[in-house]
Amino acid sequence: MIPTGLTDSLTDLYGRRIDYLRLSVTDRCDLRCGYCLPKGYKSFEEPADWLTFDEIVRVVGAFVALGVRRVRLTGGEPLVRRGLAELAAGLAALPGLDDLSLSSNCTQMQAQAAPLFRAGVRRLNLSLDSLRPERFAQLTGGGRLSQVMAGIMAAKDAGFTPIKVNTVAMRGVNEDEFPEILAFCAAHGFTLRLIETMPMGTAGRDAQRDYYLDLETVRSRLQEHFNLIPDLMPGGGPARYYRVAETDTRIGFITPLSQHFCETCNRVRLGVDGTLHLCLGQTHSVALRPLLRAGASVSELAEHLRAAVRLKPERHCFEDQAAQLVRCMAATGG
Template sequence: MSETFLEDNFGRRIDYLRLSVTDRCDLRCSYCLPKGFRDFGEPDHWLNFEEMTRVVQAFTELGVQRVRLTGGEPLVRRDLPLLAGQLAQLPGLTDLSLSSNCTRMDKLAGPLYEAGVRRLNVSLDSLREEVFARVTGGGKLHKVLRGIEAAQQAGFAPIRINTVAMRGVNDQEIETLLDFCAARGFTLRLIETMPVGSTGRDALEDFVDLQTVKRRLEQRFTLTPDVQPGGGPARYYRVAGSDTRIGLITPLSQHFCDTCNRVRLNAEGTLHLCLGQEHNYPLRDVLRRGAGVEDLKDHLRTAITLKPQRHEFREKPSQVVRFMAMTGG
């Protein structure tokens, strides 16, 4: 394995880290957390900002260029702009982004942008107040919309709207969501439900094959292949004659494991090597024993050898027992 970048046993270069700063969320999306769930990790078990910065430095010195802050809902972690500012100063880190539900973004957009966060993905599954409240366990749509507006005014770009497509819930709203994004210069990204935890498996009852959605959209639009900045798995298309883009994230109907370039570090310091497998490597104890960056790099090289070739969502849908919020989005 090269000393200058991370490469797994299947020749895939790892240059993208999704860093969860908390497993807690102020919403209860039906496909993510069970209703009434309270068994969250203790804050003392979460990595502190110094520990997070140290492990991210080890990653960047091994060629990881992109870091996305996730949760749970990352904005519930106190003083998040402080962490963002520390990470933004790391040599080699060229892209610091954020995934959020934006319920608290109206107050944090400015500080986060000033700290160095530039790109934003927003979870938004409906533009209908009653549907949004049902999916999110009582969330208020107007708070999200206010947060999105604040983020755009602060300078975040691109802003991408992430929508989990659900049959009988929002699948007939996709064109409306696309129009909403087109009017604001956003990109719409549609996501297939995944059997991550019991809630994810339950959500498969509402599974929507995005290949069928693409064919439906092609009856109204001409879609041409396109690209967007970032290291994620979406396949992008531009609506001909416009600047509007749509991305499809299709882990079940058209998986993208052969090009997977990412790993996830959860808030408690466990490195998850695949969203659809239980392969992991704990780093918290290593960090709290005082491991420096060079020692951490050795641990990361070992951890990457555990990354599996692909998920088994279809073959073994009950395999992943952790909820999405525990993994990091």
């Protein structure tokens, strides 16, 4: 039976309407950023346990039927899964889905940008923690900045807009580059978003301990060099945006710890194995793969999604329960 007291949309017990799904298509990645994947990590999901493209379209169809209007393809690194443009086309065709976007490290974007754009992906969030080749290689476990830059420019040429550059802010690691990265974004019409480290899994907890930066402090430093004016930007994400005065350049600050944004959280995450994560910083989850493999219809899936959203907690508890969050970021979906 469908729980009473819920509307046709996905609304949790705290009155938050869920209209944004972050969909992981793989937990694999071709880079090894230290805050995301622990050194030597091998606990990846077996391909047999990945949701198939058909299963993904079915479950996303149920989300869309319940009012979800934004879907972001994530990973791991989503571009390492073969046939991603085919999946994107299937999702873009769902009636009622208004916004299909992608998060990527752009290592493989040069070849895939045009097919993905033709398939219906329109917005891009890309990861870029340094503009210095040697530092970039060190941070990513051997990644080549030139390859990433070629992918970024291919995405720009393909027509993705807006393009948001996500930079994890790390004390003593890349904080000296923030003005440089902001200038790069301004030169290309991109938006910069600085992100605080989060204590997810062993890697995340180590990064939190060693490199955490309060972004309010960072904003104050940048304010000394740039006149930052509070601003807004569409997209359904958690960033607090500012615009550089007399320009169209925006910078966003994502602050899950120093200024949490749980009261406005409008999103859930679906792992590649079909696990629905109700909160990034809690362990609440529901397994949807058994329902999909049993042939559940869209209406049956919708009933389970309504019930699942009732489990979404009021806020994360990174401060109190970090040790319980054994899953790494790559296993959760960005």
